[in-house]
Amino acid sequence: MQDQDDSVLGLATIRRNRGITLEQIAESTKINIRSLKAIEGGDFQKLPGGIYNTSYIRQYAKAIDFDEGELLAYYRVKTGVPNGDGVARNGRNGKDVVGGGYRPASIIG
Numbered sequence: 001m002q003d004q005d006d007s008v009l010g011l012a013t014i015r016r017n018r019g020i021t022l023e024q025i026a027e028s029t030k031i032n033i034r035s036l037k038a039i040e041g042g043d044f045q046k047l048p049g050g051i052y053n054t055s056y057i058r059q060y061a062k063a064i065d066f067d068e069g070e071l072l073a074y075y076r077v078k079t080g081v082p083n084g085d086g087v088a089r090n091g092r093n094g095k096d097v098v099g100g101g102y103r104p105a106s107i108i109g
Contacts, residue, residue, distance in 0.1 A: 006041065007040040008040065011060075020063065022036050025063045029056075035047055036056075040060075053075070057071055058072070
């Protein structure tokens with residue numbers, strides 16, 4: 001085992017301390033090991049892009065019981081991606097609304 005953790009936010013150390021391997025995460029999430037290593041190393045440009053990036057980051061964080069909000073915030077700072085995932089928070093009735101809640105007049109009764 002290596003003594004130095006070159007991963008962002010100490011993710012590899014946290015994962016190892018919890019007895020979790022990248023192979024186990026890959027098996028449970030169906031995310032390839034290359035992408036998992038990219039997340040741990042902060043090499044976000046190696047991820048597939050778009051909403052896959054935030055999905056992969058959320059799944060990885062959950063798999064190692066790490067605060068997904070903290071990891072996503074780090075990702076957004078490092079990549080310049082805004083906090084706009086296409087979901088308007090606290091939409092009508094307190095529910096999330098996909099696409100910011102826009103509904104064409106033709107479907108409004």
